[in-house]
Amino acid sequence: EIIQSRQLNQKGADVIEKQLRFEFVDTLNSMVIGWAINSSMIILAAATFFAGKIAVTELGQAQAILQPMLGRAAAVVFGGALLMAGLSSSVTAGMAGGSIVAGMSGEPYDPSDNHTRLGIIMTLLGALLIALVITNPFKTLIFSQIALSIQLPWTIVLQILLTSNPRVMGKYANNTPDRVFLWTTTVVVSGLNVLLLVDTLRNLLR
Incomplete structure (x- = not known):
């Protein structure tokens, strides 16, 4: 900003x-x-x-x-x-x-x-x-983190698409090595978030 x-x-x-x-x-x-x-x-x-x-x-x-x-x-x-x-x-x-x-x-x-x-x-x-x-700050905190784990991959993907678009960024758009690194990181982060989400929900539903 x-x-x-x-x-x-x-x-x-x-x-x-x-x-x-x-x-x-x-x-x-x-x-x-x-x-x-x-x-x-x-x-x-x-x-x-x-x-x-x-x-x-x-x-x-x-x-x-x-x-x-x-x-x-x-x-x-x-x-x-x-x-x-x-x-x-x-x-x-x-x-x-x-x-x-x-x-x-x-x-x-x-x-x-x-x-x-x-x-x-x-x-x-x-x-x-x-x-x-809210009545239970602890559970609210947990659910807020679950929401963040769901939202984070979408934010990363949109940011990569935006910063890789020459029409938006001009000559400052991400080059090929940057895009490879960013998409690889996105896959890893998204995978970890999915695992965390599944594990958290499993524990909450016990």
């Missing part, structure tokens, strides 16, 4: 290529940091719950991951981490919703524009309504 809102396509090839390099570095760093955080969470959870054969039935139990390191402060740190994660997700979701509605209106993302604001409000209001009606 940030790149789109700058209207770089109107500033010449040199500016576009410079910004794309910065965007690549920014995205790569973000993905690596996200991978490190998620990996740490999985490792800590495995060491705490799986090794101890503890069945997790509610979200509050997750603070036990931090108990060995932080003691009584674990609950505070875990709560703060959840709050920060929620704020980050809300901001990202709002920007995505605003970008979609703005794009449907043929406009760039611009928080001062009514179309962008409408998308942001619709997204956040929808999330708020869901939060008000």
